[in-house]
Amino acid sequence: QRHKFWETQPVGQFKDIGDTSLPEGPIEPPTPLSDVKQEPYNLPVSYEWITCDMESEEMSAEVYNLLTNNYVEDDENMFRFNYSKEFLRWALRPPGYFKSWHIGVRVKTSKKLVAFITGIPARIRVRNEVVTMAEINFLCVHKKLRTKRLAPVMIKEVTRRVHLENIWQAAYTAGVVLPTPIATCQYWHRSLNPKKLIDVGFSRLGARMTMSRTIKLYKLPDSTVTPGFRKMELRDVPAVTRLLRKYLSQFIVAPDFEEADVEHWLLPTENVIESYLVESPESHEITDFCSFYILPSSILGNKNYTTLKAAYSYYNVGTKTPLLQLMNDVLIVAKKKDFDVFNALDVMQNESFLKELKFGPGDGQLHYYLYNYRIRQALKPSELGLVLL
Numbered sequence: 001q002r003h004k005f006w007e008t009q010p011v012g013q014f015k016d017i018g019d020t021s022l023p024e025g026p027i028e029p030p031t032p033l034s035d036v037k038q039e040p041y042n043l044p045v046s047y048e049w050i051t052c053d054m055e056s057e058e059m060s061a062e063v064y065n066l067l068t069n070n071y072v073e074d075d076e077n078m079f080r081f082n083y084s085k086e087f088l089r090w091a092l093r094p095p096g097y098f099k100s101w102h103i104g105v106r107v108k109t110s111k112k113l114v115a116f117i118t119g120i121p122a123r124i125r126v127r128n129e130v131v132t133m134a135e136i137n138f139l140c141v142h143k144k145l146r147t148k149r150l151a152p153v154m155i156k157e158v159t160r161r162v163h164l165e166n167i168w169q170a171a172y173t174a175g176v177v178l179p180t181p182i183a184t185c186q187y188w189h190r191s192l193n194p195k196k197l198i199d200v201g202f203s204r205l206g207a208r209m210t211m212s213r214t215i216k217l218y219k220l221p222d223s224t225v226t227p228g229f230r231k232m233e234l235r236d237v238p239a240v241t242r243l244l245r246k247y248l249s250q251f252i253v254a255p256d257f258e259e260a261d262v263e264h265w266l267l268p269t270e271n272v273i274e275s276y277l278v279e280s281p282e283s284h285e286i287t288d289f290c291s292f293y294i295l296p297s298s299i300l301g302n303k304n305y306t307t308l309k310a311a312y313s314y315y316n317v318g319t320k321t322p323l324l325q326l327m328n329d330v331l332i333v334a335k336k337k338d339f340d341v342f343n344a345l346d347v348m349q350n351e352s353f354l355k356e357l358k359f360g361p362g363d364g365q366l367h368y369y370l371y372n373y374r375i376r377q378a379l380k381p382s383e384l385g386l387v388l389l
């Protein structure tokens, strides 16, 4: 009964692992748009599709509330992602986005939003092929409707709407193993506020460690050490785009960012994304870049705290400044902005700083997937240059 749905989809199948006779690339060819199903898939009787206009205050509030109460929790159900409304508006409206890919399911009578799934367009390079894909995210079914097999029909519906825009590939991540990961990444956490993290059960006091010893262990300087380290500004977009394109070219799978993408995804946005760069004091050249996105988690069932303030490593480029020093500066900034924890995956060159900067391994993995695109052999995390929200 496992993966009944995924065995019907154009994704790498477990039975094909190791079959090097299968070519790398699309699994199925595009179909003529006239052959794409024109009407939405059928939902169970009392439910209907709704396109969620995230520009509408009311609709984005409904989406926010659904996710706040029903989205992904950690394995011990102690925390739940709590994406902010402005984060969702940012995440779902990049250059060229399609409103029709922001899909909700609501109860016909009460009009209550009970499920959600989204896609956004993205140009993703796989080796030396740039493929326009849909990045699928925020699949969420209300806790009370989990046994109704809604997820497969929602995945088919977003796939149908993506096909209608003549896009045939997709990228997505999940904490669960599905057919078939293109990479399996480990997540790591760097404590910034160890006392709170231990109080809420995110971290545990180390063996033979006191609380005061632990606080001292994670202490960070008050200010950054790299000369020329500053917030990114609009005028930096061309230079940051050049720096990032060059850096990402070394990875097998990575976004193919152009200036419009960098302006949307990497310019600092209050409460959503922070980005910094190093401008050489002598030459005024932009030599390094670092960024993190802001994704709090609700703390479920703690009497003293309700929210875990978490920063998530996004894209970082160290060319003149050692990545270790650059990332230590970003930890200093995150601590100063009162974040409790800084999270990172072992993707790109992150392994080079995780242990030294006192990150601890998380208790889970994040699997990356491509839809309708076969990769000959699973990638090492260090070959992956893609961070999804």
Ligand SMILES: COc1cccc(CC(=N)NC(=O)c2cccnc2OC2CCNCC2)c1
Binding pocket: 072, 073, 074, 075, 079, 080, 081, 173, 175, 187, 188, 297, 308, 312, 343, 344, 345, 362, 364, 366, 388, 389
């Ligand atoms: C601390 O609060 C949590 C609330 C829900 C789930 C998890 C564990 C978890 N699943 N973490 C990650 O997936 C994760 C850990 C480090 C970096 N990025 C991550 O996920 C990102 C990327 C995928 N979409 C969710 C956010 C933690």
